[in-house]
Amino acid sequence: MNPYLISIKSRLKTLWQNKWVRGLLILFVVAVLFLIGLYISIYLGVFGKLPTSEAISSIKQEQATQLLDKDEKLIGKYYIYDRQPVTFEDLPKHLIEALVATEDSRFYEHDGIDNISLMRVFVKNLILQDKSAGGGSTITLQLAKNLYGRKNYAMFSMLINKFKESIVAKRIESVYSKDEILILYLNTVPFSDNTYGIESASLKFFNKSVKDISIVEAATLVGTLKANTYFNPRVHGTRSRDRRNVVLSQMVNYGYLAKDSLAYYSDQELQLDYRSFNHDLGIAPYFRAAVKKQLSSILDTLKTPEGEKYDLYKDGLIIHTTLDYKMQQIAEDAMKDHMSKLQANFETSYGKHSPWETNSKLLKSAIAKLAQVKTYKENGLTETQIKDSLNVKRPTDVFSWKGDTIKNLSTIDSLKHYLKFLNTGMLSVEPTTGAVRTYVGGIDYRYFKYDHISQSERQVGSTFKPFVYTAAIDNDLSPCTYFSLNKVTYTDYDDWTPTNSGSDDEDPYINYTLENALSNSVNTISVKVLEEVGIPKVLEQVEKMGISKALPNEPSLALGVAEISLKDLTGAYASYLNKGKSVTPYYITKIEDKYGNVIATFEPEISEKEAYSEFTRQVLLEMMKSTVNKGTASRIRSTYGLKNDIAGKTGTTQDNKDGWFVGLTPNLVTITWVGNDNHSIGFKSTGMGQGANSALPIFAKFYQKLNNDSDFRPITSAQFETPSEQVLTALDCEPTKRDGFIKRLFKKKNKKKSFN
CATH class of the missing domain: 1.20.5 (Single alpha-helices involved in coiled-coils or other helix-helix interfaces)
Incomplete structure (x- = not known):
């Protein structure tokens, strides 16, 4: 041997x-x-059945439902996991290169398990204790983890999960090409801020589709994959920038970028254009909530090809809506611009004697309505215990027009804080279809979930008067009929005496035409016109205009004591621009499944019959033009300098609780409302609370911004049609007429009578 x-x-x-x-x-x-x-x-499946190659080949991932505006721009999403898949063709080359260089440099050479990398990790990391050796994981292994997750086992949990992922990775490689693996990975990997998939991340952090992101932006997103919270570019800018530069260095190391370009890219500042698709944040949150509510009932009527119900949060539906993204932005900006200033003036007007601080009866009533108080009572707490609990202070997120803050507040403190805020609703629709173009349901959805367009019904004040005049004209009352300004006491209605704003200075012997009375919103004449035409005919007229709810059958109806939703009011006013036909404001045009197949379509809901004659329509439109040109809404011209063709109507309710403005232009109907959610709190004075001051400026600022954008020229430059000769003749009369000497001699300044 x-x-x-x-x-x-x-x-x-x-x-x-x-x-x-x-x-x-x-x-x-x-x-x-x-x-x-x-x-x-x-x-063999002892620790749980592994996905077969067949199952892997038919991977079904949960996808967010997308909400698109009329031009297919993304408004928001409904999701559990914010995921929005794209195809491989949408991925820019530099994104793939950044990913491979950083996460798996030998991606195109291994079959799911990189044995060379594992050996390097074993030698350098475990034996030589070199922490820079990396982790040895591959993109395919990470994909396996992303797709099927990990389970917690009593012993050897990490080892078992790693083995499972290696088996699944091998099967993935046997089923999919390298390009397919990359797109699967990028569509499922979690990015910062609970965002899944490269398209969602690109839209969220840079407000652009992934196909349009730059080398630096791609490197930033790839850099977050190492630890998406730690390297979140929104929260940790410096950290994210440093990690981005590591990715850029890796791209240079592996020949994807020229060495002399590294300094150029690395020196660039981190530039984000962040857009949150959180349900409470982002553009049009009230609209998204309203659409979601409608979708709940719509999807109950639809079935997938397999006969199952669609899941709004998982099935990747595409909801096409009527909203105009850009116009919505302008509407929200106009609202914030006005409401922030109005709120400051509102609080100043009350000073130290504000009702939310000093009115004990109001506060007691508001406290009693708190859900928290009801829960305490159900749990058997005494009044003293409840009071003590409500006075416990804790850090609280607080809304403010100057910027949100965190304050140490009790429940009572918080209640007082939010009681003071004015709120608003603003809706713009296309008058011929009812398609909603803007939808502002309140001042901030995070803190005020109540929707003032669809949920709220408030007294509409003088915005109801055009309906009274419409019924009168359509029942053959001449527009040149004169009515006296003088007050009348209606004895059969508890001696009710309607008065006009500033009535102490008015001449009771002056008579107004219908046009002059409406444009100046004269209360006494509106009631007399209602009496002339009759309440039943006015109620019938309003119903023809699409408002079907029961309204008060009493003379004060003429002054707008009826509570109507802003949405219904807008649909009714659209009839003045739509040949007398009212519309139902609608949001959704069609729904597609995730493959782009149309599964539902929706048509405008337009009244089949005209609610009144063409003559009446033109007369009322002329009257409401006068409201803007020389009546209660004239500050549109004098203060805001708008030269657009506009008709409109202001509205103010009793005790200045509600301010309204209706703005009509040929191609758009816009209604704004302003008030406090607590009906006991109104404006301190009519000067501040009148619709011309509280609600009209939102419309005016909205149109100022529209006028500055050429994209909206079809709306801002549109002109009303020329009225017919019959209409012009019918309106051709002096706006006022004073009683003669004999009539003045025998005329009572405050007549008493019963309402016919």
Whole structure:
């Protein structure tokens, strides 16, 4: 026998006789056998069934439902996981290069498990203790984890999960091409801010589709994959920038970027254009909530090809809506601009004697309505205990027009804080279809969830008067009929005496035409016109205009005591621009499944019959033009300098609780409302609370901004049609007429009578 072999055999025998060496070898063999046995048991499904190649080939991922505006611009999403898939063709080359260079440089060379990288990690990390060796994971292994997650086992949890992922990774590689694996990975990987998929991340952080992101933006997003919270570019800008530069360096190391370009890209500042698709944040949150509510009932009527119900949060539906994204932005800006200033003036007007601070009866009533108080009572707490609980202070997020803050407030403190805020509703629709173009349901959805367009019904004040005049004209009352300004006391209605704003200075012997009375919103004449035409005919007229709810059958109807939703009011006013036909404001045009197949379409809801004659329509439109040109809404011209063709109507309710403005232009109907959600709190004065001051400026600022944008020229430059000769003749009369001497001699300044 070869002496050399004899020597080796002798040495091995000596080693085996050493109990420590023998023990280590036995331990090694046992460990290997254990790992082999564990791997086989995992493969056989002892620790849970593994996805088969067939299952992997038909991967179905949960997808967010997208909400698009009329031009298919993304408004928002409904989701559990914010995921929005794209195709491989949408991925820019530099994004793929950044990903491969950073996460898996040998991606195109391995079959799911990179044995060379694993060996490098074993030697450098475990033996040489070099922490820069990396983790040895591949994109395919990460994909396996993203797709199927990890489970927690009592023992060897990490090892079991790693083995499972390696088996799944091998199967993924056998089913999909490298390009397909990359798109699957990028569509499922979690980015910062609970965002899943590269398209959603690109839209959220840079407000652009992934196909349009730059090298620096791609490197920023890829950089977050190492630790998406730690490297969140929104929260940790410097950290994210440093990590981005590591990605850029890797791209240079692997030849994807020229060396001399590294300094150029690395020196660029981190530029975000962040858009949150959080349900409470982002553009048009009230609109998104309203659409979601409608979708709940719509989807109950639809079935997938497999006969199952669609899931709004998981099935990747595409909802096409009527909203105009850009116009909505302008509407929200106009609202914030006005409401922030109005709120400051509102609080100043009350000073130290504000009702939300000093009115104990109001506060007691508001406290009693708190859900928290009802819960305390159900749990058997005494009044003293409830009071003590409500006075416990804690850090609280607080809304403010100057910027949100955190204050140490009790429940009572918080209630007082929010009681003071004025709120608003603003709706713009296309008059011929009812398509909603803007939808501002309140000042801030995060803190004020109540929707003042669809949920709220408030007294409409003088915005109801055009309906009274419409009924009168349509029942053959001449527009040049004169009515006296003087007050009348109606004895059969508790001696009710309607008065006009500033009535102490008015001449009771002056008579107004219908046009002059409406444009100046004269209360006394509106009631007289209602009396002339009759309440039943006015109620019938309003119903023809699409307002079907029961309204008060009393003379004060003429002054707008009826509570009507802003949405219904807008649909009724659209009839003045739509040949006398009212519309139902609508949001959704069609719904597609995630493959782009149309599964539902929706048509405008337009009244089949005209609510009144064309003559009446033109007369009322002329009257409401006068309201803007020389009546209660004239500040549209004098203060805001708007030269557009506009008709309109202001509205103010009793005790200045509600301010309204209706703005009509040929191609758009816009109604704004302003008030406090607590009906007990009104404006301190009519000067501040009147619709011309509280609600009209939102419309005016809205149109100022529209006028500055050429995209809206079809709306801002549109002109009303020329009235017919019949209409012009019917309106051709002096706006006022004073009683003659004999009539003045016998005329009572405050007549008493019963209402006919």
